[in-house]
Amino acid sequence: MISISQLGGPIPFSIASVITFVYIFLAMMATVPVARKRKQGLQSLNKAFIAWLYFTMAMTIIRFTEYIFIMENGVLPGSFYIGASLSTWYLIPMLSVMAQFQFVLYIMRKYKYYSIPAILTFFVSLGLFQYDSHVAYDILMIPIAYLPAGLFFWKGIKNKDGLTFSLGLYTTFDYILPYWIYSPMKFVMNAAGSDIYYVFIIGALIAATSLNLGTWGWFDRHVFYDKEREKQIKNAWVSRLIEIEKKKPDVKKTQGKSIVLECPICHRQGRKQFAHEIVLERARNEKGIVKMLLNQEKEICEHQFVAYVDRSFSIRGYEVIDMMV
Structure with missing residues (x-):
């Protein structure tokens, strides 16, 4: 097995902190064009978009704080368990994905299904608290994380809409892609409290950059130009x-x-x-x-x-x- 000492040790706290602040800056910048349209009264969707992005940004910052603490202290995510297996390691990503699911329900006008994300979150969290098993969590998170991303990509390409396409990139890089990079790295390196957490931090950074390209119209001008x-x-x-x-x-x-x-x-x-x-x-x-x-x-x-x-x-x-x- 490859040890972390052979790879040069954990990411310095200062670098991880700088990446965190850069992410916050990029996420805030992504809301500027949308906030301007909201002031002009262009569409009610902008308010929901900003609320979703701010919530996701808050959850990502909490994740960053946990990753930095893990990297600096070399502790395992299991140290934060509440009950059998409930921890911020599972709860924060689940809240982010459920907020994304809620946003998709809103823009699809499926108002009668609004309570589904809260119900799913409650019962999965209860299961993690009572049982040392992540099966229900994995079964739930995979489709709910993948389907909105695929829907955003499909609608963005179909309608040649840069903002919708950037939402697909954001959801992909913020959770889906880092998770599938992290899992094999964790298995091969056999070290949970290590540099492998940088994939989540850098993934969120790329996600925020992609979202800016969508909200500021870069995709509309250079990718979907009609x-x-x-x-x-x-x-x-x-x-x-x-x-x-x-x-x-x-x-x-x-x-x-x-x-x-x-x-x-x-x-x-x-x-x-x-x-x-x-x-x-x-x-x-x-x-x-x-x-x-x-x-x-x-x-x-x-x-x-x-x-x-x-x-x-x-x-x-x-x-x-x-x-x-």
């Missing part, structure tokens, strides 16, 4: 440019406006009334076409989408922003 779609939008804008410049709306005479919206997902139609102030503000905007969320109160349907609106308040196109479509 040239044909942008060309269509630009052509619509160019075709209206001369007409708009020749006949700009008289902002002094602008009245309230009623337009017909059509959901690009389910194609349900409905009429929406806009106040005089909104029409006036749009008329004064220098941009030929702006992107507006027009179904915020879900008057038309349950889907989230935005519309491209010109100065005359005509719809020039739609964009789907509902992650789970």
